[in-house]
Amino acid sequence: MQTADFVTTVFDGKSNPAKVTVAFTMALNAVKAGHSAMLLLMVEAVELGLPDACIGMDIDKPFEPVADLLKAYLEGGGRIGICSACMIHNGFTADQMVPEYEIVTAPEVVQFLMAAKGSLQLT
Numbered sequence: 241m242q243t244a245d246f247v248t249t250v251f252d253g254k255s256n257p258a259k260v261t262v263a264f265t266m267a268l269n270a271v272k273a274g275h276s277a278m279l280l281l282m283v284e285a286v287e288l289g290l291p292d293a294c295i296g297m298d299i300d301k302p303f304e305p306v307a308d309l310l311k312a313y314l315e316g317g318g319r320i321g322i323c324s325a326c327m328i329h330n331g332f333t334a335d336q337m338v339p340e341y342e343i344v345t346a347p348e349v350v351q352f353l354m355a356a357k358g359s360l361q362l363t
Contacts, residue, residue, distance in 0.1 A: 241348055243355035244278035244319065246270035251283040251363045258299045259362045260261040260288065264309035266360050268340040271316035278352055280321045286330050323349060
């Protein structure tokens, strides 16, 4: 498993676009600063692993729409991890998720956080 310098965990999904926006903004800024980054979707945030799930999430200026943040983050080399237990608990399967996203286990989440040089945890 490849760890990352900066790890962002986000627990909220579409029901809390402000937290999602902040998580994606900070993860993108880590990538822009030259750090490797992993954005971990946990609890309700696993719904953001579905294709096009971020379209329409926009809390307005000074923030960018989440779909734009996500696109720039991925283009910059950022990675998305989806908590497997949270995914299953919320009724989703790996086949439903964006194929490029990584399905991660609880021990892997711990390893990501322990190996990170910095983290942001939005609960």
